[in-house]
Amino acid sequence: MKPPGRRAFSWSGAALRHTVLLATSVLVLLPFVWMVSLSLKSPGEIFQASFSVLPDQWHALENYTAALTAQPLPRFMMNGVIVCGAILILQILVCAPAAYALAKLRFRGREVLFALVLVGLLIPHQVLALPLFILAYQIGILDTYAALIFPFIVSPFGIFLFRQFFKAIPDDLVHAARLDGLSEASIVWRVMVPIAWPAVVAFAIFSVVAHWNDLFWPLIAVRSEELMPPPLGVMAFKNEEAGSDYGPLMAGATLIVAPLVVAFLFAQRWFVDGLSLGAVK
Amino acid sequence: MAVDFASWRRSETAPCPSGGAQARKQALAEALAAGLLAGPAVLLLLALFLLPVLAVFVIAVTDWQFGARSLSFVGLKNFAELFADPVFRRSLVNTVLYVCIVVPATVGLGLLIALLIESGPRLRAFYRAIHFLPYMATLAAMAIAWEALLHPTIGIVNQTLASLGLPTPNWLRDENTVLPVLAVIGIWQGLGFAMVLFLAGLKAIPVDLYDAAEVDGADATLDRLRVVTLPMLGPVMMFVVIVTALRAFEVFDTVKILTQGGPAKASEVLLHTLYVESFEFLRTGYGAAVTVVFLFIVVALTLLQARILDRRVHYS
Numbered sequence: 001m002k003p004p005g006r007r008a009f010s011w012s013g014a015a016l017r018h019t020v021l022l023a024t025s026v027l028v029l030l031p032f033v034w035m036v037s038l039s040l041k042s043p044g045e046i047f048q049a050s051f052s053v054l055p056d057q058w059h060a061l062e063n064y065t066a067a068l069t070a071q072p073l074p075r076f077m078m079n080g081v082i083v084c085g086a087i088l089i090l091q092i093l094v095c096a097p098a099a100y101a102l103a104k105l106r107f108r109g110r111e112v113l114f115a116l117v118l119v120g121l122l123i124p125h126q127v128l129a130l131p132l133f134i135l136a137y138q139i140g141i142l143d144t145y146a147a148l149i150f151p152f153i154v155s156p157f158g159i160f161l162f163r164q165f166f167k168a169i170p171d172d173l174v175h176a177a178r179l180d181g182l183s184e185a186s187i188v189w190r191v192m193v194p195i196a197w198p199a200v201v202a203f204a205i206f207s208v209v210a211h212w213n214d215l216f217w218p219l220i221a222v223r224s225e226e227l228m229p230p231p232l233g234v235m236a237f238k239n240e241e242a243g244s245d246y247g248p249l250m251a252g253a254t255l256i257v258a259p260l261v262v263a264f265l266f267a268q269r270w271f272v273d274g275l276s277l278g279a280v281k
Numbered sequence: 282m283a284v285d286f287a288s289w290r291r292s293e294t295a296p297c298p299s300g301g302a303q304a305r306k307q308a309l310a311e312a313l314a315a316g317l318l319a320g321p322a323v324l325l326l327l328a329l330f331l332l333p334v335l336a337v338f339v340i341a342v343t344d345w346q347f348g349a350r351s352l353s354f355v356g357l358k359n360f361a362e363l364f365a366d367p368v369f370r371r372s373l374v375n376t377v378l379y380v381c382i383v384v385p386a387t388v389g390l391g392l393l394i395a396l397l398i399e400s401g402p403r404l405r406a407f408y409r410a411i412h413f414l415p416y417m418a419t420l421a422a423m424a425i426a427w428e429a430l431l432h433p434t435i436g437i438v439n440q441t442l443a444s445l446g447l448p449t450p451n452w453l454r455d456e457n458t459v460l461p462v463l464a465v466i467g468i469w470q471g472l473g474f475a476m477v478l479f480l481a482g483l484k485a486i487p488v489d490l491y492d493a494a495e496v497d498g499a500d501a502t503l504d505r506l507r508v509v510t511l512p513m514l515g516p517v518m519m520f521v522v523i524v525t526a527l528r529a530f531e532v533f534d535t536v537k538i539l540t541q542g543g544p545a546k547a548s549e550v551l552l553h554t555l556y557v558e559s560f561e562f563l564r565t566g567y568g569a570a571v572t573v574v575f576l577f578i579v580v581a582l583t584l585l586q587a588r589i590l591d592r593r594v595h596y597s
Contacts (some may be wrong), residue, residue: 017401024394034437035426044370047435056433098322107315108326120330122583127576128551130559130568131333154325184314200555211538213419215534220560232479235538238425260417268410276477
């Protein structure tokens with residue numbers, strides 16, 4: 001795997017490399033380790049102030065049971081799944097056809113539409129929060145799932161990304177599909193999207209990670225506990241516990257962080273690609 | 282874009298010679314299909330992006346309070362009030378300070394880790410995965426883990442300091458430490474992302490350049506770093522700096538969960554001020570003015586980033 005021309009490292013160089021990287025790895029992992037460690041300990045042991053990572057007496061069952069029952073944690077997670085799923089499906093339904101039109105069709109106003117997409121890319125979502133909050137209030141959807149979902153159903157980044165991938169698909173394929181009698185809409189869904197599926201996967205990861213982790217908009221859009229997505233839920237959990245009962249709180253935090261971390265460990269390459277594409281956003 | 286535009290124009294002014302009527306019909310069908318396919322996106326972009334941004338500017342020049350029945354035009358009064366407001370000024374200064382700590386440290390550490398990972402063949406994927414982990418872990422939940430880590434008595438940081446006989450500050454409740462500590466969390470979260478962008482940049486450096494440098498006598502690792510690697514990473518570096526700065530300007534989750542801007546506004550930052558004014562005090566006009574300031578900063582940085590991306594494309 002080593003490219004020719006880059007010299008082989010000496011033994012001491014390799015040792016230095018591993019020493020530094022292991023040290024930074026430990027520091028990077030420390031918050032995760034500390035979180036999981038506290039989630040396994042009893043209150044007494046937590047306040048005993050000890051260095052041990054593993055508990056003397058396992059209190060994991062109690063902590064995780066408390067996290068899952070005292071607070072509607074399963075509900076928060078389910079809300080996260082519903083909201084992220086709805087956002088992603090709507091984004092693909094809206095963005096893929098628009099991207100196809102931009103990439104392969106000729107029509108008046110194409111440049112205007114593309115300019116609109118670029119302007120959308122430029123605007124950070126927090127800027128839209130105030131007017132979108134007022135809009136949600138006016139149409140009476142504050143404190144519903146719809147409020148959590150509607151600002152994100154069109155993604156300028158999604159249109160931009162899909163357009164790039166669709167442009168790379170040869171025009172001949174589109175012509176051939178038309179000769180086969182496919183409608184423009186079925187060209188989008190049966191030709192373009194299947195060919196550009198790496199883009200779809202990358203976008204899906206980008207979108208789900210962004211919205212699973214988002215705290216800002218849910219904080220504005222919903223008040224009811226039964227609608228809260230995970231980050232907002234864990235914040236409410238923390239405020240209620242007032243920092244006194246660390247075990248269940250850490251168990252809850254662990255459960256909320258776990259899905260993305262586990263998915264990441266299984267599909268690293270995809271996550272890194274999907275999220276670094278997001279650098280243009 | 283320019284190429285598309287040209288070909289589009291050509292097709293309009295010079296229709297293909299094979300039957301003008303049919304070509305027109307084809308063009309009409311294509312335009313109709315485009316309208317149907319892009320229509321929903323156009324409407325949504327207008328309703329959810331363009332009009333709301335314009336609305337922010339309009340609201341920012343009124344004295345509207347959310348829920349009030351009337352409002353009046355006040356010109357730039359909100360902005361004048363904003364820049365005279367010690368809390369907002371504190372917030373702006375804190376945000377800039379935060380960015381000034383986070384950006385160099387994130388970029389520096391990200392680069393160092395990328396160079397170290399790339400310098401040897403072993404455990405590359407392992408190290409990359411570990412350092413990237415914080416970037417995608419839910420920050421709201423990890424903030425709580427950090428709070429436990431930094432707990433004045435039972436946190437591992439102060440336990441370590443105490444066992445060494447060093448002072449043990451209450452990190453998140455002390456005016457002098459709160460902002461640097463939040464910056465450390467920001468660095469922890471962002472360095473994996475910087476690392477990934479640098480790793481991609483390192484992969485793009487042609488191997489011949491290292492061979493050429495070797496022929497020219499640049500043997501030592503540091504020589505090659507200075508002569509080849511760092512200059513070639515220049516554009517990527519600028520890109521990473523701006524992406525990191527953008528993310529740092531958007532700091533919110535840790536502040537909201539850990540400090541609410543306290544103690545004594547020592548960790549008040551722009552987005553938190555925006556949130557509090559707009560959605561807690563419901564001072565809508567004033568909140569819109571804060572939003573406009575935030576928008577200007579972010580758009581300026583993004584345009585700079587777009588120019589750099591553009592240049593990078595021309596280089597390659």
